[in-house]
Amino acid sequence: MRDVAVIGVGMTKFGELWEQSLRDLITEAGMKAIADANLSGSDIDGAYVGTMSAGKFVGQEHIAPLVVDMAGLSNTHIPAVRVEAGDASGSVAFREAYLAVASGAHELVIAGGVEKMTDVSSSQMVNIQSTSCDQEWEAFFGASMSSLYGMMARAHMHRYGTTREQLAAVAVKNHANGVLNPNARFKFPIKPEDVLKAGMVADPLTTYDCAPASDGAAAVILCSMERARKFTDKPIRIAASVQASDTIALHDRRDICTMDSVVLAAKKAYAQAGITAEKVNLAEVHDAYTIGEIMAIEDLGFAEKGKGGIAAASGETALTGRIPINTSGGMKARGHPLGATGIAQIIEIVDQLKGRAGGRQVKDAKFGLAQSVGGTGATAVVNILEGGL
Amino acid sequence: MECGIVSYGAYIPRHRISVKEIARIWNEDGDGLSKGLNVIEKSIPGFDEDTATISVAAARNALVRCSVNPKDIGAVYVGSESHPYAVKPTGTILAEAIGATPNSMVADLEFACKAGTAGMQMCMGLVKSGMIKYGLAVGADTSQGAPMDPLEYTASAGGAAFIIGAENVIAKINKTLSFTTDTPDFWRREGQTYPRHGGRFTGEPAYFRHITSCAKMLFEAAGTKPTDYQYAIFHQPNGAFPSKVGKTLGFTPEQLKPGLIVPYIGNTYSGAVPVGLSAVLDVANPGERIFVVSYGSGAGSDGFDITVTDEILKLRRDAAPSVKQYVDRKKNVDYAIYAKMRGKIRMAGE
Amino acid sequence: MTVPRFWREIPQRYNLIGSKCGSCGTVDFPPRTICPHCRRKSIGKMEDIKLSGKGEIVSYSIVREAPEGFEIQVPYAMALIKLDDGPTLTAQIVDCELEEVKIGARVEAVFRRIQEESKSGVIYYGYKFQLAMPQVK
Ligand SMILES: [Zn+2]
Numbered sequence: 001m002r003d004v005a006v007i008g009v010g011m012t013k014f015g016e017l018w019e020q021s022l023r024d025l026i027t028e029a030g031m032k033a034i035a036d037a038n039l040s041g042s043d044i045d046g047a048y049v050g051t052m053s054a055g056k057f058v059g060q061e062h063i064a065p066l067v068v069d070m071a072g073l074s075n076t077h078i079p080a081v082r083v084e085a086g087d088a089s090g091s092v093a094f095r096e097a098y099l100a101v102a103s104g105a106h107e108l109v110i111a112g113g114v115e116k117m118t119d120v121s122s123s124q125m126v127n128i129q130s131t132s133c134d135q136e137w138e139a140f141f142g143a144s145m146s147s148l149y150g151m152m153a154r155a156h157m158h159r160y161g162t163t164r165e166q167l168a169a170v171a172v173k174n175h176a177n178g179v180l181n182p183n184a185r186f187k188f189p190i191k192p193e194d195v196l197k198a199g200m201v202a203d204p205l206t207t208y209d210c211a212p213a214s215d216g217a218a219a220v221i222l223c224s225m226e227r228a229r230k231f232t233d234k235p236i237r238i239a240a241s242v243q244a245s246d247t248i249a250l251h252d253r254r255d256i257c258t259m260d261s262v263v264l265a266a267k268k269a270y271a272q273a274g275i276t277a278e279k280v281n282l283a284e285v286h287d288a289y290t291i292g293e294i295m296a297i298e299d300l301g302f303a304e305k306g307k308g309g310i311a312a313a314s315g316e317t318a319l320t321g322r323i324p325i326n327t328s329g330g331m332k333a334r335g336h337p338l339g340a341t342g343i344a345q346i347i348e349i350v351d352q353l354k355g356r357a358g359g360r361q362v363k364d365a366k367f368g369l370a371q372s373v374g375g376t377g378a379t380a381v382v383n384i385l386e387g388g389l
Numbered sequence: 390m391e392c393g394i395v396s397y398g399a400y401i402p403r404h405r406i407s408v409k410e411i412a413r414i415w416n417e418d419g420d421g422l423s424k425g426l427n428v429i430e431k432s433i434p435g436f437d438e439d440t441a442t443i444s445v446a447a448a449r450n451a452l453v454r455c456s457v458n459p460k461d462i463g464a465v466y467v468g469s470e471s472h473p474y475a476v477k478p479t480g481t482i483l484a485e486a487i488g489a490t491p492n493s494m495v496a497d498l499e500f501a502c503k504a505g506t507a508g509m510q511m512c513m514g515l516v517k518s519g520m521i522k523y524g525l526a527v528g529a530d531t532s533q534g535a536p537m538d539p540l541e542y543t544a545s546a547g548g549a550a551f552i553i554g555a556e557n558v559i560a561k562i563n564k565t566l567s568f569t570t571d572t573p574d575f576w577r578r579e580g581q582t583y584p585r586h587g588g589r590f591t592g593e594p595a596y597f598r599h600i601t602s603c604a605k606m607l608f609e610a611a612g613t614k615p616t617d618y619q620y621a622i623f624h625q626p627n628g629a630f631p632s633k634v635g636k637t638l639g640f641t642p643e644q645l646k647p648g649l650i651v652p653y654i655g656n657t658y659s660g661a662v663p664v665g666l667s668a669v670l671d672v673a674n675p676g677e678r679i680f681v682v683s684y685g686s687g688a689g690s691d692g693f694d695i696t697v698t699d700e701i702l703k704l705r706r707d708a709a710p711s712v713k714q715y716v717d718r719k720k721n722v723d724y725a726i727y728a729k730m731r732g733k734i735r736m737a738g739e
Numbered sequence: 740m741t742v743p744r745f746w747r748e749i750p751q752r753y754n755l756i757g758s759k760c761g762s763c764g765t766v767d768f769p770p771r772t773i774c775p776h777c778r779r780k781s782i783g784k785m786e787d788i789k790l791s792g793k794g795e796i797v798s799y800s801i802v803r804e805a806p807e808g809f810e811i812q813v814p815y816a817m818a819l820i821k822l823d824d825g826p827t828l829t830a831q832i833v834d835c836e837l838e839e840v841k842i843g844a845r846v847e848a849v850f851r852r853i854q855e856e857s858k859s860g861v862i863y864y865g866y867k868f869q870l871a872m873p874q875v876k
Contacts, residue, residue, distance in 0.1 A: 122804070123805065123806060123807040123810055124807060126804060126805065126806045126807070127806045127807050130806060134829075136748060136769070137769055137828065137829060138829045139806065140853065140854065140863075140865075141817070141829055141830050141831055141853060141865070141866075141867075142802065142805070142806065142809045142812070142815065142817060142831050142853070143802075143817045143829050144802055144804065144805065144806055144817075146800075146802075146804065147800040147801075147802045147817045148800070148829075149800075150799075150800025150801075151797075151798040151799060151800045151817070151818070151819055152798070153800075154798045154799060154800060154842070155797070155798040155842070158798070158842050199803070200801070200803045200814075201803055201804045202800045202801065202802050202803065202804065202817075203800055203801035203803070203814075204800075205800075249829065250819065250829070251797075251819045251820075251826075251827040251828050251829045252826075252827065256797070256798060256819065403834045435833065435834065435851075436811060436812050436852075437812070437833065437851040437852040437853070437867065438851065438852070439852060439862075441852075441862075441864065442849075442850050442851050442852060442864070445850040446849065446850060449850070473862055474862075482864060485749060485753055485754075486753045486754065486850055486864070488754060705876075707874075707875065707876045708875065708876055709875060710872055710874070710875050714872065714874055714875070718872070720836075729811070739858075
């Protein structure tokens with residue numbers, strides 16, 4: 001396997017984008033990525049598109065060739081693959097693109113992610129989001145995705161003494177970061193009491209513990225490391241890309257306070273990258289719900305198991321802290337267009353490693369990690385990127 | 390051949406609304422109505438409850454008390470005027486949920502408030518003829534009274550199930566008979582949400598005539614008189630009617646009280662006499678005798694002369710909740726919540 | 740949901756029919772074709788087993804933003820329930836005050852309406868759980 005680099009990135013603003021359709025969004029993100037990489041669309045020889053539920057949100061399946069078509073590349077006849085792994089779809093699309101280039105099967109590949117979520121009603125939204133958990137044995141009985149994360153939060157609080165205030169600290173920190181991200185959906189700061197007093201979605205989680213369903217798309221261009229310097233003087237190397245899985249239903253897990261899939265993917269990713277968690281300078285993690293970020297920093301080795309809440313509340317994960325987490329604002333403030341999220345995480349890491357993250361720049365960042373979760377942890381992806389090469 | 394009740398189980402939903410609260414909405418005299426009807430409050434089915442779920446709960450309570458193998462239940466009859474489907478049996482849902490499928494005869498019955506007791510009679514016939522080992526008869530309802538209609542004060546939800554057989558009989562049914570005429574005192578046409586009734590016509594020529602006629606026939610056939618019984622149970626559309634008919638027939642309030650549940654849960658229609666009989670079986674001792682007459686509008690009465698046997702001491706009565714425990718397990722709601730729970734609020738798209 | 744998709748799950752939904760591995764004895768709910776522990780060794784040895792319906796709350800959440808068809812029931816409690824027979828499942832806790840839902844609480848299965856296809860469509864029944872009635876032996 002050869003080394004692979006990210007040579008260009010592009011994304012739309014995330015939010016409630018009334019004017020833009022699914023195809024408008026992914027086309028915009030793709031064009032930006034191609035421009036960022038200084039190449040022409042016809043150089044691309046493969047496309048991977050992550051989307052969780054285009055069929056349910058906008059009635060469109062067979063997304064991959066549609067995306068290539070809208071990008072004006074139909075006459076290149078390149079293979080186009082749609083990837084679905086719940087809200088980890090974007091991350092898995094990225095990994096598939098990485099494998100395609102690393103194996104030598106492809107030279108220049110685009111990996112995109114897109115979701116157009118806001119065309120449906122709020123109760124339809126709850127239904128569609130829960131299609132990434134077990135339909136017959138969780139959703140059928142009335143479980144929403146937020147209630148399953150609520151159960152994880154409740155168990156974590158019960159076992160480790162994690163507090164409501166610690167959960168709120170995650171949202172407060174991510175909003176503070178979002179203020180500094182031009183592409184973020186929420187660019188306003190919040191206070192802990194805003195989270196605590198917000199309407200309950202699924203006890204103990206309030207509206208402010210939940211990432212907002214959003215529209216958006218993101219895309220990145222990958223090629224071999226050796227070829228990357230032709231396009232950029234700051235190629236970002238993919239130091240590790242690992243995926244793991246677990247039971248589809250939360251109730252079948254060994255432990256609901258930890259995601260074994262994340263722990264395993266992280267362990268393998270650190271080994272592949274030849275580093276330890278201490279070497280990571282910043283990370284984008286799956287904060288679809290605030291408890292998700294707390295469990296993620298524990299499972300990734302940034303905090304001891306059970307101490308994630310303390311780490312979040314103490315400022316260790318803030319922009320200026322020991323290990324800045326979700327410098328982009330995370331899903332909480334950047335927005336969470338399911339399929340686009342995984343790619344947006346990669347973009348944040350790339351921008352940070354290239355030193356072009358503006359007001360939210362982490363100084364001298366060399367290793368950045370992106371962790372993505374599908375459903376309640378049935379899919380986990382950990383990617384580690386390296387800059388300064 | 391001896392035949393009777395092998396086990397029994399009741400079920401009453403948790404929510405209640407008081408007669409006083411309903412009267413508040415319609416500017417009626419709540420205290421006066423409550424006293425006149427002898428009904429304090431009535432049960433309301435949960436959002437997720439219907440005649441099928443009530444039947445299953447009652448039948449499972451009956452099964453857990455005894456050692457009957459559900460596979461030996463050869464007939465399942467659910468009597469109700471509020472089957473969840475107009476076409477598609479409740480009985481198949483019940484039979485499947487208790488493991489009595491596929492070798493069982495199943496049908497839904499409807500005879501206003503006496504479909505449950507009609508099912509008991511049908512099971513007796515099948516047991517006595519040797520066609521089946523056990524039969525399951527259920528009377529259950531989630532009845533609806535139209536808003537502002539007098540029936541609204543009492544129409545409630547609940548039910549009870551009886552396993553009928555010839556072995557390990559806890560209450561022998563010595564005699565059963567019916568008195569039936571075509572008397573349209575209460576009805577609900579196909580597709581209509583609420584029933585209609587003949588007002589005061591439901592009293593003398595309907596309820597009272599049928600119950601007293603049936604009771605007199607039963608006394609004669611059984612060769613008994615009121616003093617031979619420890620308990621008497623009559624259909625209880627409210628608390629006043631059964632007390633009056635009992636007095637007319639020569640029963641004392643003490644004989645009626647253990648089986649008079651309507652003051653606390655309202656009229657459970659097909660479930661009314663079955664729940665009353667369950668409450669009596671909760672406390673009955675061997676050798677005691679029970680006089681039962683149901684009433685269904687339309688109209689008819691089923692009478693039962695029952696003797697409790699020594700077997701009742703072997704029944705695990707405390708393995709399932711008693712009627713009293715269900716009566717005491719309650720949560721009162723106001724009329725707004727009641728209207729929401731019973732689908733009386735018109736929602737978007739309806 | 741379509742009628743056959745519901746209908747084929749009736750044994751599990753009505754009567755908690757799980758599976759037991761003939762090789763290692765592990766009980767699963769819903770039933771599995773292959774035992775996750777024994778895999779190949781379990782093929783042809785998986786047997787149906789009726790679960791007791793009694794268990795304990797592992798964790799829970801109160802749903803206030805509901806999926807389609809559940810809106811009128813909010814707020815309602817969803818819980819992970821560890822059955823005495825081994826498996827853990829997800830179900831609604833009914834007929835109690837929400838404050839009474841606690842980790843470690845004893846619960847038992849009840850039979851309820853879960854969903855309906857529409858006002859004129861098929862009604863889907865199945866299990867929910869209630870707090871165990873303490874006075875019942
Ligand atoms: Zn096994």
